[in-house]
Structure formats: C-alpha cells, structure tokens
Amino acid sequence: MIDGNDDSAVVPDSWTEKRPPVTEEHDLDSYSYEKGNSKPAKIAAKRGMLQLIDEEQCFSKDVSKYMKEQWHLFDAGFDYNxxxxxxxxxxxxxxxxxxxxxxxFKEMNESKRQQxxxxxxxxxxxxxxxxxxxxxxxxxRERGEDQDFERKSALFSLAIAEVVIVNMWENMVGLYNGANMGLLKTVFEVNLMLFGRNRGxxxxxxxxxxxxxxxTPLEVLGQTVTKDLHKIWSELNKPDELKDExxxxxxxxxxxxxxxxxxQPERFDTEVRRLRLDFSDPSHDTYVFKDKYSRQVPADGFQHYAEGVWEKVVSNKDLDLPTQQELLAQYRCDEISAAALIPFRENVQGLSISIGGGNVVRDMGKKFEEIRTQTVSRFDEQASRYNKTVYEKKRQQLLATVHGELQTVFVGQTKNAISRAVTSFEETSAKRLEMNERGAAGGKGYSGEFCSVIKGEKTKAVEYVKSVVEAMMLKDAEWTYSNDIELLNKKLDFATARLRMIEMERIVNRAQKNAMVNYGPQVSEILADARADMWEQILMGLVDSTRNGELDLEIDVSGMDKLGLEYSTKVDGDAASANTDAAAVELQKLKRRLRQLCWEGLVKHLNEELGEQMLHMKLRNRFEDKFKYDAKGIPKVWSARDDIDGCFATAKAEALSLLPLYSSIDIGCLSTNFALKNTLGKQDYFYVAEETATGVDEALYEERLPVFQLRRFNLESSLVLLNSIQQRGVSKKFSRDADTMFLEAKRAVVMTKTQVPYWAVIMMILLGWNEAMVVLFNPLYLVVLALLGATVFVIHNLNLWGPAKMVAQNATASVSKMVHNIAVEAANATNPDSLDNKTLNASSSPRHFRDNQTHGGGFDGRSRTTVGSDRSSSPEAGGFGEAEMIGLKKLGLGGKSKTYHSHSTKNGDSEDDNHVASRIQTDTKDALDYDFEFLKAKGNDKFPLGGGKGIGKRKGGHSMEYDRVLSTTGGNDSDIESD
Ligand SMILES: Nc1nc2c(ncn2[C@@H]2O[C@H](COP(=O)(O)OP(=O)(O)OP(=O)(O)O)[C@@H](O)[C@H]2O)c(=O)[nH]1
Structure with a gap:
C-alpha cells in the first residue's frame, strides 16, 4: 500500500532519474502562495497555466484572457472539453x-514529498x-482534518467537468479511506443536495x-469499486423527492x-498513449467525451459559468446547473448583444447625420437591412451556442432594439419626405397656377385649372411619400405609416388653403381689372365735364362696374370647388354644413375685397387724373378757355376798350372754383341716391368686422379654417384727393400763370397804345417834306439812296441779314480793338515802365473785362452785343445784351426778360429798362389789387388768395401771395406803395 503521506515508501533512486526533468521553474516548493499574484502563478502564467481557484478559494478573473491568449479556445464554441x-x-x-x-502541471519534488x-x-x-x-x-497533509476545500473542489469538478478522472492506487481498491470512498460519499450527498434534479x-x-x-483483472477491480460506489450511494441521506434516484x-x-x-516505465508510456485515445479519438470505442456529458457551455462563456458554479459551491446554496446555464446564457447573450450594438449604433448615427438638414437618403431600406443583418449575424455567431430559449429571447430583444433605433431614422426620413413633398406640392402648384394666370393675362383665357392642379400635385406628393416610406420598411419591423400619411394630408390641405387664398387674391384682382377697363375712361370723361353731379355719376359707375366684377368672381370661384376648405371638414366632422358655410363666408369676403379694390382703383385713377400737375393744367385750361377765347372759341385780341380786368376776374374765379370740386370725393349723394344708399352707403358694403351678421360663426372658422383674409377698410380715409396744402400750392401756381396771362393781355393793349399816332405821321411828313425833296432832287443823294435800297433789297431777298449782321459786328469789333490798342500803346508810350501791365490790362483787369463785355470788345475774341443793338439777335438767351441783363437784374427782372423782350418807343428806340420794370410793376400791382379786391368781394373763404389761413395780410391789405407775385416780377411792396 502506498500512502501519499508516508515518506518511508520504497522508491528506488533510479526512478528519480527517469522522471521528467524538474527545471528551476518547476521547483516551486520554496514559494509561498500569495493571493491573486503569487510567484507560482506568475511562473505558471509563462507556461500557459492558470490557477483557476487559489488556496484562498478565490476564483481567477483571468480565465477569459487565458482562453483567448494562452489556450486559444475562446472562439471554440462547444468544440472543447x-x-x-x-x-x-x-x-x-x-x-x-x-x-x-x-x-x-507541477509534479511533486521527490526529495521533499510535499503537496x-x-x-x-x-x-x-x-x-x-x-x-x-x-x-x-x-x-x-497540509489541510489536516479540514475537508472543506476537498468537498468544494470535488463538487466543483463534478459540476463543470464532463469527465472526472478518479485516481487511485490498485492496492487501495476495496479500502474505504484509501480509495476516497468517505470523501466520495460526502460529495455524492452534497451533490444530491445542491444539484437535486437540476443536475444537468x-x-x-x-x-x-x-x-x-x-x-487481478481490471474488471474485478472495477466491480469492487462499482460495488463500493453503489453501497455508498445506497447509504446516502437522500432528500425524500430523490429517494429513488x-x-x-x-x-x-x-x-x-x-x-x-x-x-514499468515503457509499458506505462505505452498505456498512457493508449489511454490518450480515449480523450482524443472520437472513433475510439471508449472515447469519453460523449454528447451526454457536454455541459453546453460555449468557451467564451466558460469564465462566467465556472465562476457562477464556484460561487454556489462556496456558498453551499442550491446549485441548479440548467439555471446556471440559463443565467450564463442571459449574461453572455447580453454581452454579445451589447457588443453587436456598438457598430450598429455607429451606423445608425451615420444615417441620422445623413438625413440631417431635411435630406431624403436613397436606398435607406437597403441600408437598414444591411445594418440589421450585420448586427444580428454578429449576435447569432456567438449567442446561438447558449441556452436556446435564452438565446432566442435575447435575439428578439436585440431585434426590437435594432428596430427601435432604426425607427428614429425611419421617422426622421419620413418627416423629411413629408416636408419635401409639401414644399414641392406648394411650389409646383403655385407655379402652375401662376402660369395659368399669365395665360389669362396674355389673353389665352383663364383655364380655371385650380382643381386639377391641386388634385394632381396632391396625388404626386402622397405617392412620393409612400414610395420613400415603403422603401424603408423592414420585414418584421412592424412599423406603420398611416399616421404619417394622415399628417401629410393635413399639411397638404393647409398648403391648399394657402394656395386657395393666393388664387382668391388673383381672381379678385382679375375681376377688379376687368371692372376697371371700361370704368376708367368713363371716369376721365366725367371729370373733364366737371358737372355739379360729377361725383354722383362717378360713384354710380363704380357700383355698376363692381357688380359686373362680382358676377365674374362668382363664376371663377364656383370652378374651384371647395378644395382648401376641406380641412375644416376633418376637424369638426360636419362636412356639409362646414363647407357650405365656409364657401359662403369666403364668397362674401371676396365680394367685399373686390369692392375695396374697385374703390381703391377709382381712388388711384382719380389721383392720377387729379394730381397737382394735372389739376393745375385743368385750372389753367379752364382759365384760358374763359379768358383767351370768346364764347365762339375764337381767340381774343385785346384792345383798350376791352374789360380785361373783369374778364380776368371771372375766368380766374371760374377756374378756381374747380379746385374744391376736384380736391375730394363728394359722397354727399350717398344719402340722396337710392342705388348708392343701398350699396356704397351701407356699412357692410366694404367690410364687416364680425361675420355674425351673415349668421356664420366667423371666429370659429378663423380658428380652424384659413379662409380668405379680408382687409380692414375705411372709406372716409380715402375721400381727400388733395389736402389743403396741396390745394394752396396748385392755387398759387395757377394764380401765377393766370397773372402772367393777364399781364400779357395788358401789355398787348399797351403796345397798341404806343404805336406811332397818325398825327405824328402827318407832322413828320409835313416837317420832313423839304429834306425829302432835297434827297429826291439831288442826284448824288438819289444814287446813294438807290444803292442803299438795292443793297437792302438784295440782302433781304437772299436772306443775308444774319451774315450782314456778323460782318457789321466783326467790323465794329475790329475797329474797337484797333482803337483800344492804339490807346494802350499811346498810354504805354507815355508810361514806358508799364509793359507788364499790357498783359494785365488785356486779360485780368476786372474793369477791362467788364468793359469788353459791355462794349462787345470780346476779351475772348468773341463779339458781344452792344447797348441798343437789336435784342432779338443777341447771342444771350432772352434777347438782352449783357448790359441790359445787368440792368434788369438790378430791377429783379433777370431771367424774366423773355416776357418783356419788346419795348420799342414811338421814336423806335429801346425803352429805358428802368422805365420798363417800373411799368411792369405797376401793371402787376394793378392786376393783383384787382384780383384781391374781386376775390374779397366774392367772399370765397376757400379761395386761397382771399385771406385764407396762412396767407397773412401785409400793409395796404395785400396778401403774401400778392407780395410774392410782385417780388417775382421784380417789385416790392414799398416800391408799389411809393409808386
Ligand atoms: N509509484 C508510482 N509513483 C508515481 C507514479 N506517478 C508518479 N509517481 C510519483 O508520485 C509522486 C507524486 O507525483 P505527483 O504527480 O506530483 O502527484 P500528485 O498527486 O499530483 O501530487 P499532489 O499534486 O501533491 O497531490 C512523484 O514522486 C511521482 O514520481 C506512478 O505511476 N507510480
């Protein structure tokens, strides 16, 4: 018998030599075990060994690492034992x-024979x-009587290992302790208690x-052991429910x-090689790794599983192996799922970015499918090895997560598609409707295609969204999009409502334009006549034209169906009444808008016809008609006998009477004319703030239905065409023109008066008779006279007065220059040191310059008109020479010379300029005094010259306007007073 603790066992020395060599690394006895980081553990790590559970009963955390890096079994799945x-x-x-x-594994150092x-x-x-x-x-020996670790390690081995090699000496067979039967009994008992029926x-x-x-044959030995085992088994304290086990x-x-x-070392080796077949060759009869022993723990889950088993063993709790496997499966499936979701989420994030900014990504469905397949494959690859129920459950969970996260992209893309479809619908529809309108404006006729455009574009929009959404749908994803289509329809209806409003604006504008086509000229004619009932006629015409426009409107709107009004239907569900009322409200609003537009059109036309310039023309024309033409329309030729002052006053008053008539729209007739009273005169003709008047709850419609928006309207604010300041401006301007025409008439009479009187002609003939006779009877004088006459005749017939004048002027200028030069030279001769002055005198002396200008001796070489020369031929505008201009400017008549260009006296000489200005002032003063007195007598407060507001009186009762006219003509009040 060999006792492991018996140092006296006979072991020949030669045995030691035949054992595998013990390297320094193998000589580990001198190392004490340190928990978790012992030196033996480190050394073993170098060799790929791992202390799974140390002597302190702690489970290693490096199992998975070893499975991957040292043992290369991590991905073996179930293909390991x-x-x-x-x-x-x-x-x-x-x-x-x-x-x-x-x-x-470490083998015992023979010399020490320690564990x-x-x-x-x-x-x-x-x-x-x-x-x-x-x-x-x-x-x-080291643990003594403490069998705690033995039991635990034996239980652990039985739980996780498919095959437990029970090592015993032959001579121990049949012995209770030596064959570990006592320990086996304990282990079986605890095994039953812990594993119970859930033994796996x-x-x-x-x-x-x-x-x-x-x-002794092996069979006999086996039978002995088996018998002992059954005996032990029968003696076990089994729980009641396991009694029959x-x-x-x-x-x-x-x-x-x-x-x-x-x-027998060689036989030993041979037998060991034979034994190895039991563990390595599945075809071998006694192959041990049969499926029925498989723990069904994938290699990558081994750490978790083994650790869980060890915990149960250590805590001595019920050890339900299948549950352990399920727990492992759950744990591992979660881990695998989490790992698979990492690249999945990166892809989803990429897709989310790609649909940012309202993009609609093509082939999104394919991308979804690709990502999903990749993720699930990653999961399946590892998780499918675990508990099937758990795996399938976890797979479903993973798919739910995948679908859920993909759905955010799905929803985002759907939203983008909807908003793109709505935008495109609105833009395309608006464009098509605008083209229709241009067609209408271009004379092709309004096609009234609102319904077909809206329906067609709406269908396109819905189909587009459906196509995008359906292309994204994943099988089994259980995504729905009916709500999205409903949302799309709502948005399209809103867009339709907006388009309808634009279309309504178009329709109403078109109706207004048509109404104004004939009405505009009609208004112009009425204004030209300026009859007393002018405004009544204009307003009647407006009502008629607007009514025609309203008929056009009704026809156009009826062709649009109720598209765009549908949204209200869906909200309150009362389709018929809601639509009917909405349509009625809309038509009422449209008609009112048309009336507003027609009115605005009228006001615009009136402003064009009666602007300040136009009104000034009208007053002037009316004045001229009365003042310059007689009743038969023949221009008047004023004579001293004519009552110019009276005619002027009458014509002016008549012209000015147009000013208040044209300045504002007179709506007094609205109260007297029945037709106007019932239309323009009614409060709701243009605008109704509360539609309750029509029996429709407008507030409700406004809230849910974007029907046509009616603008607020105030008739009173547009009645005034010219304000008082503008009227005063027109009046002043007109008065100036009238005054000018009056002065022209006066001057015409003066001219007639200043013609050579007959008696003067007779006197001239009588006094010049002798001189005429001398000339006629002196041959020399007669020849000179004849030559002079012939020259004049030739010049006149050949129209050479211009060149003749130029020759004369040049000759005069040359002579003048010559005389001047002679004079300068003479002066220089007298004062020889004044050479430099020549230049100065010739060019820069102001006096010299003025003299040159005045006397036509042009310093720039050009001839100038001399005083008394023919003014009409002067190069200066207005016919005056420089001197005359200077003279007139002194009188304040500069630039007005066109009016006074003819002042010849009875002697044929030019009238003295001071005399002319003085006379004009006198005439003007007379005219304005008359005008003022006349208007004062008329007592017309509205007449701007008649002492109206802002026209302050000056001394002598003259108005500021009076002063202004005088100042314009060059005079001043004091001059006139003293005149
Ligand atoms: N007689 C005999 N001795 C053996 C045999 N195999 C090994 N030994 C010796 O038995 C001693 C113990 O060997 P180990 O392999 O370390 O024994 P162990 O069971 O692993 O020892 P612990 O790990 O300490 O429990 C060594 O001296 C070996 O040489 C064998 O088949 N027969």
Missing part, C-alpha cells in the same frame, strides 16, 4: 495529466481542445487504477489501469 482529476494527494495525478494531455498542487489549476491539453483541471489532492448532464467517473501490477442517473463509470510508472 473539460476534464478534472480527483484523488488523494501525491498519487501521481499531475504526472498522469502531464503525460496524458501534455500539460505543464504540490494547491487550489485548482487549469491548462489546455497539448494537441487537444481540452481544458484540464488539476485539483488539489484529498487527504492533504451526466458526469463520467473515469477511474484510473495506478500501479496495476497485480494479476440511482447512481446511474447521475454518473457513468469507466475503468482503466496503468502499470507502475517506475517499475
């Missing part, structure tokens, strides 16, 4: 495992996908009888034996 060893200390367990699986394996170590089989657990031996898969107890050197329900038993390692 689990083997543990169970047996007394120092019975050659490590030696067996190392030979059998080519592992690197080598502490806790549970794990290593991968050399050429086999097998995880091998070297478990601390039972009956450990069966475990193979693979008995290896070591040092089988006797002639048999050993075979939990364990299968298989036996093998090995020769003595030291006595």
């Amino acid at each position: 689990l083997v543990a060893v169970f047996g007394s200390q120092s019975t050659g367990k490590s030696t067996l495992l190392n030979r059998l699986f080519q592992t690197s 080598t394996t502490k806790g549970i170590w794990c290593d991968r089989g050399g050429e086999m996908p097998v995880l091998v657990f070297d478990v601390e031996g039972t009956d450990g 898969a069966k475990t193979l107890l693979y008995f290896v009888i070591r040092d089988h050197v006797s002639r 048999q050993l075979d329900d939990y364990f299968d038993i298989q036996f093998t034996s090995l020769p003595h390692l030291l006595l």
Whole structure:
C-alpha cells in the first residue's frame, strides 16, 4: 500500500532519474502562495497555466484572457472539453495529466514529498481542445482534518467537468479511506443536495487504477469499486423527492489501469498513449467525451459559468446547473448583444447625420437591412451556442432594439419626405397656377385649372411619400405609416388653403381689372365735364362696374370647388354644413375685397387724373378757355376798350372754383341716391368686422379654417384727393400763370397804345417834306439812296441779314480793338515802365473785362452785343445784351426778360429798362389789387388768395401771395406803395 503521506515508501533512486526533468521553474516548493499574484502563478502564467481557484478559494478573473491568449479556445464554441482529476494527494495525478494531455502541471519534488498542487489549476491539453483541471489532492497533509476545500473542489469538478478522472492506487481498491470512498460519499450527498434534479448532464467517473501490477483483472477491480460506489450511494441521506434516484442517473463509470510508472516505465508510456485515445479519438470505442456529458457551455462563456458554479459551491446554496446555464446564457447573450450594438449604433448615427438638414437618403431600406443583418449575424455567431430559449429571447430583444433605433431614422426620413413633398406640392402648384394666370393675362383665357392642379400635385406628393416610406420598411419591423400619411394630408390641405387664398387674391384682382377697363375712361370723361353731379355719376359707375366684377368672381370661384376648405371638414366632422358655410363666408369676403379694390382703383385713377400737375393744367385750361377765347372759341385780341380786368376776374374765379370740386370725393349723394344708399352707403358694403351678421360663426372658422383674409377698410380715409396744402400750392401756381396771362393781355393793349399816332405821321411828313425833296432832287443823294435800297433789297431777298449782321459786328469789333490798342500803346508810350501791365490790362483787369463785355470788345475774341443793338439777335438767351441783363437784374427782372423782350418807343428806340420794370410793376400791382379786391368781394373763404389761413395780410391789405407775385416780377411792396 502506498500512502501519499508516508515518506518511508520504497522508491528506488533510479526512478528519480527517469522522471521528467524538474527545471528551476518547476521547483516551486520554496514559494509561498500569495493571493491573486503569487510567484507560482506568475511562473505558471509563462507556461500557459492558470490557477483557476487559489488556496484562498478565490476564483481567477483571468480565465477569459487565458482562453483567448494562452489556450486559444475562446472562439471554440462547444468544440472543447473539460476534464478534472480527483484523488488523494501525491498519487501521481499531475504526472498522469502531464503525460496524458501534455500539460505543464507541477509534479511533486521527490526529495521533499510535499503537496504540490494547491487550489485548482487549469491548462489546455497539448494537441487537444481540452481544458484540464488539476485539483488539489484529498487527504492533504497540509489541510489536516479540514475537508472543506476537498468537498468544494470535488463538487466543483463534478459540476463543470464532463469527465472526472478518479485516481487511485490498485492496492487501495476495496479500502474505504484509501480509495476516497468517505470523501466520495460526502460529495455524492452534497451533490444530491445542491444539484437535486437540476443536475444537468451526466458526469463520467473515469477511474484510473495506478500501479496495476497485480494479476487481478481490471474488471474485478472495477466491480469492487462499482460495488463500493453503489453501497455508498445506497447509504446516502437522500432528500425524500430523490429517494429513488440511482447512481446511474447521475454518473457513468469507466475503468482503466496503468502499470507502475517506475517499475514499468515503457509499458506505462505505452498505456498512457493508449489511454490518450480515449480523450482524443472520437472513433475510439471508449472515447469519453460523449454528447451526454457536454455541459453546453460555449468557451467564451466558460469564465462566467465556472465562476457562477464556484460561487454556489462556496456558498453551499442550491446549485441548479440548467439555471446556471440559463443565467450564463442571459449574461453572455447580453454581452454579445451589447457588443453587436456598438457598430450598429455607429451606423445608425451615420444615417441620422445623413438625413440631417431635411435630406431624403436613397436606398435607406437597403441600408437598414444591411445594418440589421450585420448586427444580428454578429449576435447569432456567438449567442446561438447558449441556452436556446435564452438565446432566442435575447435575439428578439436585440431585434426590437435594432428596430427601435432604426425607427428614429425611419421617422426622421419620413418627416423629411413629408416636408419635401409639401414644399414641392406648394411650389409646383403655385407655379402652375401662376402660369395659368399669365395665360389669362396674355389673353389665352383663364383655364380655371385650380382643381386639377391641386388634385394632381396632391396625388404626386402622397405617392412620393409612400414610395420613400415603403422603401424603408423592414420585414418584421412592424412599423406603420398611416399616421404619417394622415399628417401629410393635413399639411397638404393647409398648403391648399394657402394656395386657395393666393388664387382668391388673383381672381379678385382679375375681376377688379376687368371692372376697371371700361370704368376708367368713363371716369376721365366725367371729370373733364366737371358737372355739379360729377361725383354722383362717378360713384354710380363704380357700383355698376363692381357688380359686373362680382358676377365674374362668382363664376371663377364656383370652378374651384371647395378644395382648401376641406380641412375644416376633418376637424369638426360636419362636412356639409362646414363647407357650405365656409364657401359662403369666403364668397362674401371676396365680394367685399373686390369692392375695396374697385374703390381703391377709382381712388388711384382719380389721383392720377387729379394730381397737382394735372389739376393745375385743368385750372389753367379752364382759365384760358374763359379768358383767351370768346364764347365762339375764337381767340381774343385785346384792345383798350376791352374789360380785361373783369374778364380776368371771372375766368380766374371760374377756374378756381374747380379746385374744391376736384380736391375730394363728394359722397354727399350717398344719402340722396337710392342705388348708392343701398350699396356704397351701407356699412357692410366694404367690410364687416364680425361675420355674425351673415349668421356664420366667423371666429370659429378663423380658428380652424384659413379662409380668405379680408382687409380692414375705411372709406372716409380715402375721400381727400388733395389736402389743403396741396390745394394752396396748385392755387398759387395757377394764380401765377393766370397773372402772367393777364399781364400779357395788358401789355398787348399797351403796345397798341404806343404805336406811332397818325398825327405824328402827318407832322413828320409835313416837317420832313423839304429834306425829302432835297434827297429826291439831288442826284448824288438819289444814287446813294438807290444803292442803299438795292443793297437792302438784295440782302433781304437772299436772306443775308444774319451774315450782314456778323460782318457789321466783326467790323465794329475790329475797329474797337484797333482803337483800344492804339490807346494802350499811346498810354504805354507815355508810361514806358508799364509793359507788364499790357498783359494785365488785356486779360485780368476786372474793369477791362467788364468793359469788353459791355462794349462787345470780346476779351475772348468773341463779339458781344452792344447797348441798343437789336435784342432779338443777341447771342444771350432772352434777347438782352449783357448790359441790359445787368440792368434788369438790378430791377429783379433777370431771367424774366423773355416776357418783356419788346419795348420799342414811338421814336423806335429801346425803352429805358428802368422805365420798363417800373411799368411792369405797376401793371402787376394793378392786376393783383384787382384780383384781391374781386376775390374779397366774392367772399370765397376757400379761395386761397382771399385771406385764407396762412396767407397773412401785409400793409395796404395785400396778401403774401400778392407780395410774392410782385417780388417775382421784380417789385416790392414799398416800391408799389411809393409808386
Ligand atoms: N509509484 C508510482 N509513483 C508515481 C507514479 N506517478 C508518479 N509517481 C510519483 O508520485 C509522486 C507524486 O507525483 P505527483 O504527480 O506530483 O502527484 P500528485 O498527486 O499530483 O501530487 P499532489 O499534486 O501533491 O497531490 C512523484 O514522486 C511521482 O514520481 C506512478 O505511476 N507510480
């Protein structure tokens, strides 16, 4: 019998040499175990070994790391196996495992014979996908009577390992303690208690009888052990519900034996190689890794599973292995799912970005499918190895998450599609409707295609959204979009309502334009006549034209159906009444808008016809008609006998009487004319703030239905065409013109008066008779006279007066220059040091410059008109020479010379300028005094010159206007007073 604790066991020295060499690394006895980070653990790590559970019963956290990096089994799925060893200390367990699986477990240092394996170590089989657990031996000398760890490690081994190798010496067979039967009994008991019916898969107890050197056949040894096991089993304290449970329900038993390692080393090796087939060759008869033993724990979940089992064993709680597997499956599936969702979420984020800014991404459905497939495949690849129920449940959860997160993109893209469809619908419809309108404006006729445009574009919009949404739909995703289509329809209806309003504006504008086509000229004619009932006629015409427009309106609106009014239907569900009322309200509003527009059109026309310029023309024309033409329309030729002052006053008053008539629209007739009273005169003709008058709850409609918006309207605010300031301006301007015409008439009379009187002609003939006779009877004088006459005749006939004048002027200028030069030279001769002055005198002396200008001796070489020369031929505008202009400017008549260009006296000389200005002032003063007195006598307060507001009186009772006219003509009040 070999006692592991017996140092006196006979072991030949030669055995030691035949053992595998013990390297320095293997000599671990001197190291004390340190929890979690012991030196042996470090060294073992180098060799790929891991202390799964240390002697402090702590479970390693590095299992998965080792599975990946050292053992390369992490992705093996179910393609790996689990083997543990169970047996007394120092019975050659490590030696067996190392030979059998080519592992690197520590073997006992023969010289010390101390326990080598502490806790549970794990290593991968050399050429086999097998995880091998070297478990601390039972009956450990170091642990004494404490069997706690033995039980726990045995339970753990039975729970996780498919095959538990029970190592025992041959000579221990049949012995209770030596064969660990006591421990096995305890383990079976706890096993039953912890696992109960939830034991999971069966475990193979693979008995290896070591040092089988006797002639007792293995079968006999096996039977002995089996018998002992059944005996133990029968003696177990089983829970009531497990009373009938048999050993075979939990364990299968298989036996093998090995020769003595030291006595028969070669046979030992041969047998070990044969034994290896049981673990490596599935075709071998006694192959141990049968499916029925499989723990169904995928390699990547092993750490979690083993740790969970160990926790249960340590805490001595019920160990429900299937539940453990489920828990593992749940844990692992969650982990795998989370890992699969990382790249998935990155993709979703990419898609979310791509639909930012209202984009609609093409092939979104394909992208969804791709992402979903990738994610689920990643999950399936690992999670499908776990508990099927859990896996399928977790898969569904993953799909739900995937669908949920993809749905955010789905919703975003749908929203984008809807908003794009609505925008496109509104823009395209608006464009088409505008083209229709242009067609109407271009004379092609209004097609009235509102309904067909809206319906067509709406269908397109809905189809577009449907196509986008349906292309995104994922099978099994259970996404719906009926709400989206409903939302789309609402938005389209709102857009239609907006389009309808625009269309209504168009229709009403068109109706107004048509109404104004004939009405405009009609108004112009009435204004030209300026009859007393002018405004009544104009307003009657407006009512008629508007009524025609309203008929056009009704026809156009009826062709639009009730599109755009539909939204109210859906809100209150009372389709018929809502639409009918809405349509009626809309038509009423449209008619009122048309009336407003027609009125505005009239006001605009009136403003064009009666603007300040136009009104001034009208007053002037009326004045001229009365003042310049007689009753037969023949221009008047004024004579001294005519009552110019009276005619002027009458004509002016008549013209000015038009001013108040044209300045504002007189609506007095609205109270007297029945037709006007019932239309323009009614309060609701243009605008109604509250539609309750029509029996319709307008407030309700406004809230839910965007029907045509009616603008507020105030008739009174548009009646005034010219305000008082504008009227005063027109009046002043007109008065100036009238005054000018009056002065012209006066001057015409003066001219007639200043003609050479007959008596003067007779006197001239009588006094000049002798001189005429001398000339006629003196041949020399006669020849000169004849030559002079002939010259004049030729010049006149050849129209050479211009060149003749130029020649004369040039000759005069040359002579003048010559005389001047002679004079300058003479002066220089007298004062020789004044050479430099020549230049100065010739160019820069102001006096010289003025003289040159005045006397026509042009300093710039051009001739100038001399005083008394023919004014009409002067190069200066207005016919005056420079001197005359200067003179007139002194009188304040500069630039007005056109009016006074003819002032010849009876002697044929030009009238003295001071005399002319004085006379004009006198005439003007007379005219204005008359005008003022006349208007004062008329007592017309509205007449701007008649002492109206802002026209302050000056001394002598003259108005400011009076002063202004005088100042315009060059005079001043004081001049006139003293005149
Ligand atoms: N007689 C005999 N001795 C063996 C056999 N195999 C190993 N030994 C010796 O038994 C001693 C213990 O070997 P280990 O493999 O360390 O035994 P163990 O069961 O792993 O020891 P612990 O891990 O300490 O429990 C060593 O001295 C081995 O040389 C065998 O088949 N027969």
